[in-house]
Amino acid sequence: MEVELKQLNADLQFLSQSLPDPSHHALLCKIQLRVEELGKLAAAAPVRRSKVEDMSAEVVDSNPYSRLMALQRMGIVENYERIRDFSVAIVGIGGVGSVAAEMLTRCGIGRLLLYDYDKVELANMNRLFFRPDQVGLTKTDAAVQTLSDINPDVVLESYTLNITTVTGFETFMSSLTKKSFCPNKEGSGVDLVLSCVDNYEARMAVNQACNELSQTWMESGVSEDAVSGHIQLLIPGETACFACAPPLVVASGVDERTLKREGVCAASLPTTMGVVAGLLVQNTLKLLLGFGQVSPYLVRDGDVFFILLPELLQMGYNSLKDFFPTMQMKPNPQCSNVACLKRQEEYMLAKPARDAAAKAKMEAEVLSTEEVPLHDDNEWNISVVDDVELDGPDTRSSDVLPEGLTHELPSADEFHEATPDAPVADNDDLEDLRRQLEAINSA
């Protein structure tokens, strides 16, 4: 703007010198004054940055992507610009979800889908993101306002709804399967769902939708005493789903009975929520852009190494001790969620092809580094073990918690047992249920 104003003034000056009639000078003076006023007005107007066609790695102050594209030169990410092809859905725009949305927006994610039904209150001001002047707006509207100002390149879709209601769940499902953003991409319409909700029912709804759509998702949470948190990666059929086992394990000692009373609220801190959002989005970037330990790698289980997809399945954060325990959870073959069982079955059916591909990849890597090829008696004791062994009821590792961890919520089984009239969760895949009943009747 300053440059254009200078040029305009220079042109006017030039014109002034080239005009012979003094009466013209008076008119020009007037025009110059008007331009000056206009310049002042323009300078006071808030600067909204214009859209950027392509991400550039050029190191200039005006390039909003230079520090991100530098990840390529640093050898961290192979192709950063791919981030523009990804869609991420964030359910719950509270203390964790709003910060996760801002981080992904500043990273230049392609498309964000935001879900919440709550309004901004002054009581939310102890967490990052929302401002006092947004009090009274829905969290989705306030978020779109802030995020579109920060980065107009991101496609923002906001859904002001409660996913635990029947119509809310239907809209949630159909929004996840809309494929207009990247029509030729495999899978559902989004690449990842981030659950940033604060209650059990909403987590069960996200779990149901993701199991039905075979949609990879990440769960996050912060304890009610504000000093612990967790993140967890869930891949339907491959890892424990939310109904397989209580996945909310954090090193926390809060008695839940102290909560849920009239006039009592949970504590929260911007620090714990910021750390959890940061870990959640960092692992989102690793998963989407393929860096760090997310691609197939070796995990130790007793004395055998076996191939497992993502390194990070569940991670806790205990801020009092700066302790970050991690653990893996395999799916429960007795899971009460029918869609989960269906995904487990599909995962097992695809096993021979997956094992062959993994073996071929590993052998190729071993050969390419000119080391000894893979044998049964190899130095690292590597063997591609049978998933059935690991998935058996006696190896259900989710029951065994590392030292210092406790279950934050009742197990899903306890939850279901509490409603004996409905032994299967309400929102289970009805078609599947019908097929099961038919099989029982025909036997």
Next chain:
Amino acid sequence: MEVELKQLNADLQFLSQSLPDPSHHALLCKIQLRVEELGKLAAAAPVRRSKVEDMSAEVVDSNPYSRLMALQRMGIVENYERIRDFSVAIVGIGGVGSVAAEMLTRCGIGRLLLYDYDKVELANMNRLFFRPDQVGLTKTDAAVQTLSDINPDVVLESYTLNITTVTGFETFMSSLTKKSFCPNKEGSGVDLVLSCVDNYEARMAVNQACNELSQTWMESGVSEDAVSGHIQLLIPGETACFACAPPLVVASGVDERTLKREGVCAASLPTTMGVVAGLLVQNTLKLLLGFGQVSPYLVRDGDVFFILLPELLQMGYNSLKDFFPTMQMKPNPQCSNVACLKRQEEYMLAKPARDAAAKAKMEAEVLSTEEVPLHDDNEWNISVVDDVELDGPDTRSSDVLPEGLTHELPSADEFHEATPDAPVADNDDLEDLRRQLEAINSA
């Protein structure tokens, strides 16, 4: 606002019904229209929340402190409102410092002192906090604008200066010692200094100031490949200072030669910086409000347990592996920084009194829990060991790094060796230097 408007309208309605003359009705209609317009205008104006006299624990949507005061009911913090008595100085308002400032502001810290000389650029938009409409403002001005809107209760002081210049350093020192905020408090004018700078010289300046003032501080940093970071607590005389040993250890494999070239910038991510800021401020809160493992506790060193003040001395964050190594660093008796040596001497002089107090406290605690009193042959093998043993050159633990850690910067000694004409750092305490020279001359 809505409530007041409703009441006003109700009053007008009431008046309208009680007036017999129709000519009055026309006038009232006009008044009502004007009020409606006024209401629209008022609703569009940005809401700035008013100052809050006392922090309340009342659970209402309009209370910005309810979720923080809940930390007391949860048994995490004894007296949260004490946070209003603390002053924290933040040096460097970039990707880590700005987020740390926002977190402390939302937590209701008493007073923040902000130091930076840089301007906001579009190239900073890949990190949290600054907005595109702030481009061109100094980072200190932009931060004060945003922070005062978020929480008007916080006293904000901004210093637009470079602390590595002579006058900048002088202003920095005098601002830290100004005691007008809490005149009766012990120590310097601030309770903690947070270093969030991005270069070696600025860290050395913070180190010098804090050594001279015997000021506890925390150092933070993010690696140039954006995927690792660290925080570190420094207590002059008690822990290693920045010149004692290279304290910037992160699990990073970047070749520094790839940087520092024309047209090349460091990579950065909002995730890594958000996590580092979160860990930094979480430990600030633990230190100031006295919760978690910050008060005197027991640390294992070989087979002996010894008393050490803060648990967290240095902590790394490797986001690629979600690995958080921690380590402690004792001061170097051969440190090149004269002020550091002076603080080490003071710390040793105060040792008998400190040991006696710690022993008395421990015995009181043991007695209060009605357990066996402390003996030489106690179950936990606890002994209050001599600091001299630990501080000897052979036990300088800073030379021994845990697995996976490398020094990010050259050691301070290498830095000093590079300037043989100035064997002592330029900004060392001059008076002390003069005294040393006099001692040599008189010998």
